[in-house]
Amino acid sequence: MSKGREAFKHIVANLDYPMFVLTTAVADQRSGCLVGFASQCSIDPPRFFVWVSKKNHTFALADKAPVFVVHALRETDCHLARLFGETTGDKIDKFEHCDWEEGPNGVPVLTACDWFAGTVIDRNNSGDHVGYLLDLLDAGRADHAKEPQLGFQAVRDLKPGHES
Protein backbone atom coordinates (compact mmCIF):
# COMPACT_ATOMS: atom_id res chain seq x y z
CA MET A 1 0.00 0.00 0.00
CA SER A 2 1.37 3.47 -0.90
CA LYS A 3 2.25 5.92 1.89
CA GLY A 4 -0.59 8.25 0.89
CA ARG A 5 -3.11 5.44 0.82
CA GLU A 6 -1.91 4.17 4.21
CA ALA A 7 -2.25 7.69 5.69
CA PHE A 8 -5.73 8.11 4.18
CA LYS A 9 -6.82 4.78 5.67
CA HIS A 10 -5.58 5.85 9.11
CA ILE A 11 -7.18 9.32 8.92
CA VAL A 12 -10.63 8.08 7.91
CA ALA A 13 -10.52 5.22 10.43
CA ASN A 14 -10.15 7.80 13.18
CA LEU A 15 -12.88 10.19 12.06
CA ASP A 16 -16.19 10.16 13.86
CA TYR A 17 -19.43 10.51 11.97
CA PRO A 18 -23.05 9.55 12.61
CA MET A 19 -24.31 6.06 11.94
CA PHE A 20 -27.57 5.29 10.20
CA VAL A 21 -29.69 2.29 9.29
CA LEU A 22 -30.93 2.42 5.73
CA THR A 23 -34.04 0.40 4.85
CA THR A 24 -35.71 -0.14 1.54
CA ALA A 25 -38.39 -2.28 -0.09
CA VAL A 26 -39.54 -3.42 -3.50
CA ALA A 27 -42.96 -5.12 -3.60
CA ASP A 28 -42.90 -7.58 -0.64
CA GLN A 29 -39.09 -7.71 -0.42
CA ARG A 30 -37.33 -5.73 2.32
CA SER A 31 -33.71 -5.06 3.07
CA GLY A 32 -31.53 -2.80 5.17
CA CYS A 33 -28.01 -2.25 6.44
CA LEU A 34 -25.92 -0.10 8.76
CA VAL A 35 -24.33 2.85 6.93
CA GLY A 36 -21.74 5.42 7.87
CA PHE A 37 -21.15 6.75 4.36
CA ALA A 38 -24.00 9.29 4.31
CA SER A 39 -24.49 13.04 4.37
CA GLN A 40 -26.99 15.85 3.87
CA CYS A 41 -25.98 17.52 0.62
CA SER A 42 -28.65 20.21 0.07
CA ILE A 43 -30.76 22.40 2.40
CA ASP A 44 -33.34 23.70 -0.07
CA PRO A 45 -34.40 21.39 -1.57
CA PRO A 46 -33.67 19.06 1.37
CA ARG A 47 -31.51 16.25 0.01
CA PHE A 48 -29.28 13.52 1.40
CA PHE A 49 -26.70 11.17 -0.11
CA VAL A 50 -26.19 7.63 1.14
CA TRP A 51 -23.69 5.06 -0.13
CA VAL A 52 -24.32 1.30 -0.29
CA SER A 53 -21.65 -1.37 -0.85
CA LYS A 54 -22.09 -3.35 -4.05
CA LYS A 55 -21.51 -6.51 -1.99
CA ASN A 56 -24.42 -6.01 0.40
CA HIS A 57 -27.71 -7.86 0.16
CA THR A 58 -29.29 -4.41 0.44
CA PHE A 59 -27.61 -3.33 -2.80
CA ALA A 60 -29.61 -5.68 -5.05
CA LEU A 61 -32.83 -4.16 -3.76
CA ALA A 62 -31.51 -0.61 -3.39
CA ASP A 63 -30.62 -0.49 -7.04
CA LYS A 64 -34.24 -0.83 -8.11
CA ALA A 65 -36.01 0.74 -5.11
CA PRO A 66 -37.72 4.12 -5.60
CA VAL A 67 -37.71 5.09 -1.88
CA PHE A 68 -35.26 4.67 1.03
CA VAL A 69 -35.77 5.33 4.73
CA VAL A 70 -32.74 6.53 6.70
CA HIS A 71 -32.73 6.16 10.51
CA ALA A 72 -30.39 8.30 12.62
CA LEU A 73 -29.08 6.04 15.39
CA ARG A 74 -28.61 7.08 19.02
CA GLU A 75 -26.31 5.49 21.60
CA THR A 76 -29.24 3.40 22.83
CA ASP A 77 -29.62 1.89 19.35
CA CYS A 78 -26.50 -0.32 19.51
CA HIS A 79 -28.64 -3.44 19.10
CA LEU A 80 -29.89 -2.05 15.75
CA ALA A 81 -26.33 -1.27 14.65
CA ARG A 82 -25.37 -4.89 15.42
CA LEU A 83 -28.43 -6.37 13.73
CA PHE A 84 -28.15 -4.30 10.56
CA GLY A 85 -24.33 -4.13 10.44
CA GLU A 86 -23.23 -7.60 11.50
CA THR A 87 -25.87 -9.77 9.88
CA THR A 88 -26.85 -10.05 6.25
CA GLY A 89 -30.17 -10.39 4.50
CA ASP A 90 -28.51 -13.19 2.53
CA LYS A 91 -28.86 -15.34 5.67
CA ILE A 92 -31.58 -13.91 7.93
CA ASP A 93 -34.65 -11.72 7.76
CA LYS A 94 -33.49 -8.79 9.91
CA PHE A 95 -37.06 -7.52 10.14
CA GLU A 96 -38.06 -10.57 12.19
CA HIS A 97 -35.62 -9.35 14.87
CA CYS A 98 -36.69 -5.73 15.36
CA ASP A 99 -39.83 -3.62 15.73
CA TRP A 100 -40.93 -1.72 12.64
CA GLU A 101 -43.96 -0.62 10.69
CA GLU A 102 -44.59 0.13 7.05
CA GLY A 103 -43.68 3.68 6.08
CA PRO A 104 -43.64 5.58 2.79
CA ASN A 105 -43.93 3.29 -0.23
CA GLY A 106 -44.02 0.25 2.09
CA VAL A 107 -40.44 0.81 3.29
CA PRO A 108 -39.89 -0.33 6.91
CA VAL A 109 -39.62 2.40 9.53
CA LEU A 110 -37.85 1.14 12.65
CA THR A 111 -39.78 1.86 15.85
CA ALA A 112 -38.41 4.53 18.21
CA CYS A 113 -35.89 5.98 15.76
CA ASP A 114 -35.58 9.39 14.15
CA TRP A 115 -36.11 8.76 10.42
CA PHE A 116 -36.55 10.40 7.08
CA ALA A 117 -37.66 8.96 3.78
CA GLY A 118 -36.42 10.07 0.40
CA THR A 119 -37.17 9.40 -3.22
CA VAL A 120 -34.09 8.19 -5.09
CA ILE A 121 -33.48 10.85 -7.74
CA ASP A 122 -29.93 9.97 -8.80
CA ARG A 123 -27.35 7.19 -8.50
CA ASN A 124 -23.59 7.59 -8.50
CA ASN A 125 -21.12 4.78 -9.08
CA SER A 126 -18.48 5.83 -6.55
CA GLY A 127 -16.20 2.76 -6.63
CA ASP A 128 -17.06 -0.21 -4.45
CA HIS A 129 -20.13 1.70 -3.21
CA VAL A 130 -23.00 3.31 -5.12
CA GLY A 131 -24.29 6.68 -3.92
CA TYR A 132 -28.04 7.34 -3.89
CA LEU A 133 -29.33 10.91 -3.88
CA LEU A 134 -32.52 11.18 -1.83
CA ASP A 135 -35.06 13.95 -2.18
CA LEU A 136 -36.98 14.35 1.10
CA LEU A 137 -40.41 12.71 1.10
CA ASP A 138 -41.33 12.51 4.79
CA ALA A 139 -39.73 12.30 8.24
CA GLY A 140 -40.60 11.46 11.82
CA ARG A 141 -39.03 12.13 15.20
CA ALA A 142 -38.66 9.71 18.09
CA ASP A 143 -38.93 10.41 21.80
CA HIS A 144 -35.26 9.69 22.36
CA ALA A 145 -34.12 12.33 19.87
CA LYS A 146 -32.11 14.22 22.51
CA GLU A 147 -29.87 11.26 23.38
CA PRO A 148 -26.33 11.41 21.97
CA GLN A 149 -25.96 10.11 18.44
CA LEU A 150 -24.27 6.78 17.75
CA GLY A 151 -20.96 7.55 16.07
CA PHE A 152 -18.62 5.49 13.94
CA GLN A 153 -15.96 5.25 16.67
CA ALA A 154 -18.47 3.50 18.96
CA VAL A 155 -19.19 0.76 16.41
CA ARG A 156 -16.03 0.57 14.29
CA ASP A 157 -15.15 -2.83 15.79
CA LEU A 158 -18.36 -4.47 14.62
CA LYS A 159 -17.73 -7.15 12.01
CA PRO A 160 -19.67 -6.27 8.83
CA GLY A 161 -22.09 -8.97 7.66
CA HIS A 162 -20.51 -8.46 4.24
CA GLU A 163 -16.96 -7.30 3.60
CA SER A 164 -17.27 -3.81 2.07
Ligand SMILES: Cc1cc2nc3c(=O)[nH]c(=O)nc-3n(C[C@H](O)[C@H](O)[C@H](O)COP(=O)(O)O)c2cc1C
Ligand atom coordinates in the same frame (compact mmCIF):
# COMPACT_ATOMS: atom_id res chain seq x y z
C1 LIG B 1 -19.17 0.55 11.35
C2 LIG B 1 -19.77 0.07 10.04
C3 LIG B 1 -20.04 0.97 9.02
C4 LIG B 1 -20.61 0.52 7.80
N1 LIG B 1 -20.88 1.43 6.81
C5 LIG B 1 -21.44 0.99 5.66
C6 LIG B 1 -21.80 1.92 4.63
O1 LIG B 1 -21.60 3.13 4.74
N2 LIG B 1 -22.37 1.42 3.51
C7 LIG B 1 -22.62 0.09 3.33
O2 LIG B 1 -23.14 -0.30 2.29
N3 LIG B 1 -22.29 -0.81 4.27
C8 LIG B 1 -21.72 -0.39 5.43
N4 LIG B 1 -21.41 -1.28 6.42
C9 LIG B 1 -21.56 -2.72 6.15
C10 LIG B 1 -22.97 -3.27 6.23
O3 LIG B 1 -23.77 -2.63 7.18
C11 LIG B 1 -22.88 -4.79 6.60
O4 LIG B 1 -22.01 -5.48 5.73
C12 LIG B 1 -24.25 -5.45 6.61
O5 LIG B 1 -24.14 -6.69 7.26
C13 LIG B 1 -24.81 -5.64 5.21
O6 LIG B 1 -26.10 -6.20 5.32
P1 LIG B 1 -26.88 -6.75 4.03
O7 LIG B 1 -25.98 -7.76 3.37
O8 LIG B 1 -28.13 -7.36 4.60
O9 LIG B 1 -27.15 -5.58 3.16
C14 LIG B 1 -20.88 -0.86 7.64
C15 LIG B 1 -20.64 -1.75 8.69
C16 LIG B 1 -20.10 -1.31 9.87
C17 LIG B 1 -19.86 -2.30 10.99
